[in-house]
Amino acid sequence: MIRVVLPSHLRALAHVRGDVELEVEGPVTQRTVLDALEARYPMLRGTIRDHVTQERRAFLRFFACAEDLSHEPPDAPLPDAVASGAEPLLIIGAIAGG
Amino acid sequence: MSGVRVLVGTRKGAFVLTADGKRERWDVSGPHFAGWEIYHVKGSPADPNRLFASQTSGWFGQIIQRSDDGGKTWTQPGTPPGEPTTGPDGMPKGESNKFKYDSSSETGKPLTTHQWYDGTQHPWEFKRVWHIEPSLTDPDTVYAGVEDAALFRSKDGGKSWQELSGLRGHGTGPKWQPGAGGMCLHTIVLDPSNPQRMFIAISAAGAFRTDDGGKTWRPINKGLNSPYIPDPTAEVGHCVHRIAMHRSRPGVLFMQKHWDVMRSNNAGDLWQEVSGNLPTDFGFVIDVHAHEPETVYVVPIKSDGEHFVPDGKLRVYRSRSGGNEWEALTKGLPQKDCYVNVLRDAMAVDSLDKCGIYFGTTGGQVYASADAGDNWAPIVRDLPAVLSVEVQTLP
Numbered sequence: 001m002i003r004v005v006l007p008s009h010l011r012a013l014a015h016v017r018g019d020v021e022l023e024v025e026g027p028v029t030q031r032t033v034l035d036a037l038e039a040r041y042p043m044l045r046g047t048i049r050d051h052v053t054q055e056r057r058a059f060l061r062f063f064a065c066a067e068d069l070s071h072e073p074p075d076a077p078l079p080d081a082v083a084s085g086a087e088p089l090l091i092i093g094a095i096a097g098g
Numbered sequence: 099m100s101g102v103r104v105l106v107g108t109r110k111g112a113f114v115l116t117a118d119g120k121r122e123r124w125d126v127s128g129p130h131f132a133g134w135e136i137y138h139v140k141g142s143p144a145d146p147n148r149l150f151a152s153q154t155s156g157w158f159g160q161i162i163q164r165s166d167d168g169g170k171t172w173t174q175p176g177t178p179p180g181e182p183t184t185g186p187d188g189m190p191k192g193e194s195n196k197f198k199y200d201s202s203s204e205t206g207k208p209l210t211t212h213q214w215y216d217g218t219q220h221p222w223e224f225k226r227v228w229h230i231e232p233s234l235t236d237p238d239t240v241y242a243g244v245e246d247a248a249l250f251r252s253k254d255g256g257k258s259w260q261e262l263s264g265l266r267g268h269g270t271g272p273k274w275q276p277g278a279g280g281m282c283l284h285t286i287v288l289d290p291s292n293p294q295r296m297f298i299a300i301s302a303a304g305a306f307r308t309d310d311g312g313k314t315w316r317p318i319n320k321g322l323n324s325p326y327i328p329d330p331t332a333e334v335g336h337c338v339h340r341i342a343m344h345r346s347r348p349g350v351l352f353m354q355k356h357w358d359v360m361r362s363n364n365a366g367d368l369w370q371e372v373s374g375n376l377p378t379d380f381g382f383v384i385d386v387h388a389h390e391p392e393t394v395y396v397v398p399i400k401s402d403g404e405h406f407v408p409d410g411k412l413r414v415y416r417s418r419s420g421g422n423e424w425e426a427l428t429k430g431l432p433q434k435d436c437y438v439n440v441l442r443d444a445m446a447v448d449s450l451d452k453c454g455i456y457f458g459t460t461g462g463q464v465y466a467s468a469d470a471g472d473n474w475a476p477i478v479r480d481l482p483a484v485l486s487v488e489v490q491t492l493p
Binding site: 007008009010013043045047050051057060093094 | 132133134155156157158159160161174195196197198224
């Protein structure tokens with residue numbers, strides 16, 4: 001079970017409270033986690049990755065295990081602690097705007 | 099008894115203001131989509147309970163919301179919560195937020211570049227929906243004006259969007275440039291007498307008209323004079339802020355340009371200035387009285403460098419002669435220490451008798467006049483900065 005923490009605006013959009021728990025088949029990467037997230041909550045399509053290019057939106061960051069993974073390749077494995085569900089993948093809005 | 103529903107988009111959410119026909123006591127609902135920028139909310143003339151909203155964020159991108167019960171509940175068309183993620187044909191849902199420029203060789207136009215602020219060329223990039231214009235006759239058909247400037251249409255109630263690429267492909271795109279707010283298509287005016295004809299305006303490219311339902315377009319900027327571009331009378335490049343029409347006389351258009359209030363008597367073929375005795379002819383909004391096609395409203399703003407009302411006084415100006423002679427309307431509006439702006443989509447008129455006029459300010463006030471502008475009162479004073487105001491007249 002993968003845990004994902006969404007920013008509050010996206011939790012409201014997806015009508016969820018707290019962490020999102022997802023089952024991911026195969027390797028656990030940014031791409032497979034986001035694919036699973038968008039499959040379960042299609043209203044989030046385009047809000048984390050650009051709807052057309054599928055690239056991470058510029059003002060969003062991906063953190064996990066005290067590391068900034070935003071610039072890791074989308075198919076790179078996420079840390080084992082994320083894959084095991086011990087630690088969440090954090091999707092964070094950049095602080096710009098304060 | 100008849101009533102009105104005022105749809106307000108703000109920097110931090112949408113609000114729905116309702117009143118009976120007296121327009122004295124108001125119910126305020128909201129914020130809907132709290133924390134998000136709501137650039138525009140507009141109802142379908144064919145089904146007044148169907149509303150569309152443009153919900154947008156620099157962080158999270160573009161969302162289209164739809165209500166089918168007059169704003170009580172909202173959903174993203176095509177993706178109600180809990181429904182399967184694919185339809186019977188296997189196509190993915192969640193497409194309602196997708197605005198993809200049409201660059202296919204069959205139907206589209208190659209994505210060219212447009213002019214950047216410094217005059218260099220810059221690629222087209224989708225940013226947000228500025229304006230939503232529902233069809234006058236079909237509740238499932240709706241148009242969206244977007245930044246970077248292009249026109250999209252949905253024929254399925256906002257579930258999916260297709261670009262009307264003849265506009266962006268007009269050929270003058272490399273001469274279009276962003277205004278201070280970005281390169282946005284902010285005005286869509288549908289001709290009630292001719293479903294093939296519509297008008298749009300872009301900052302800063304100018305006004306365009308189609309006479310074939312959006313397949314082909316031509317610039318309609320003759321008569322405009324813009325000293326801030328290399329050729330002040332160029333075919334395109336003008337910073338048009340807003341166009342208004344009276345539905346009984348769709349060949350007559352009124353325009354608030356960056357500077358200058360303009361009028362055309364021939365559907366935009368030629369414009370003439372009607373700024374007359376306005377204290378300043380810079381501004382954003384312009385609208386026409388619901389029952390008097392020669393009665394026009396503007397809110398003069400001090401200048402392009404000082405986006406607030408002049409002299410600390412919030413004044414709506416009304417012309418009863420189709421321009422040139424203007425009177426200041428001040429009763430009930432602050433006449434001291436006021437420094438708000440009124441943005442281009444933030445004025446609307448209802449069709450009651452007497453005609454109601456509404457506008458919202460960057461200070462968060464929404465003002466209403468139930469007597470065509472003679473007297474004003476705030477409906478609300480302390481909303482987030484108002485981006486857009488629309489009104490529906492309800493039976």
